[in-house]
Amino acid sequence: MPELPQKKVGIIACSGEEMAEGTVTRLAALQVLESLRPDDTVTICLPLFLAGGEGDRAFARYYPTIAVDGCDRRCAARATEQFSGKPAASIVVTDVVREMGLEPPAGCRRLNDAGQAAVAETAGRVAGLVDELLDRRWSRRKGEFIDAEPIPVPVVPAAKTTAGCACGSGIPVQTVAIDGTPVTLVALPPLMEQLRDAGKTPSPETIHELLEQVALYNPIPAGEQDAYLAALTRTYAAFWGQLEAVV
């Protein structure tokens, strides 16, 4: 598999604004993204699965994803599965609160002490899951693990590092005409960049290599390989031509 952006784990919080547990999910996710595992995690806003583009909807296929929900309606886990891909793991704050014997979180704007404790505990569990998921092989084509092992839910100590925003992690996509029909191909731009950076001209060998890589991230319907090859030939030639023009 080509070395596209470093393997990371996606975190999707329900962010439910109407309940304190929703605030817990948001703050716990932020803690993981900014402090606990900033180099290994990315996020996307849940509504972008509908309001965004193909790259946003590819999120949970591209990254093994942890859904962090406030309650057992599990909006984040269910919506992620429905619109993007099955989450690799899932945490529900009300379960965490019950297991820890905490008081119910309160205060959507300013969490009470129980809410703050729930944030710390939830963030620790998510960070532990991140470590678990990073150790396993993920198929971006199928959006699932290559080895199907159950995932335990450990609690790990926090390791504070530099904070950083991880928002806006839609996967790069490009729409190409395949036999006259527009098809959006996930990860095509970075794949072409990689070939270009390797100095590979738009030869038949390069296009076959590109097709193989595209197929890692996109299902190619049976019998349409030649149409995809033709489309990729045009697209990569244009991409390469832009480079020549710039140079």
Add this chain to the structure above:
Amino acid sequence: MSDARKVVIVPCSGIGKTYGTVSREAAYEVIEDLRPDETQLVALSMLVLGDEGARAAVDGSQTIAIDGCKLACASKMVRDSGGTVARSYAVLDAYRRHKAFKPAGIAELNEGGLQLAHALAEEIAGEIDILTRGEADNA
């Protein structure tokens, strides 16, 4: 005021940027402090999932969307859920109107962010008064 006639507030769900936090803070100030009897909050995640209660809330009410970025998820989701956006607010536009209040922070807003959220909340409260007055006049 009955729930059916309350103005629905739908803020951004963004967790990665300051403006998303400002949108939520403004929404909370409106529904908790400024116009608690005239408003109800609907969570974006419920609309994403197509929750019947959330859809019914935006379908039958005047809705104010508060968006944290140009992707305008709140406005789009209200429309996609069959609702009508009576008024949408973009936090960036609010900042342009109130440049003295420079927001920073995500988990916790700085003073500028809180002031910007307050200014936006006041604007929204004014709009709610107009919307509810119109409802009363039409009743």
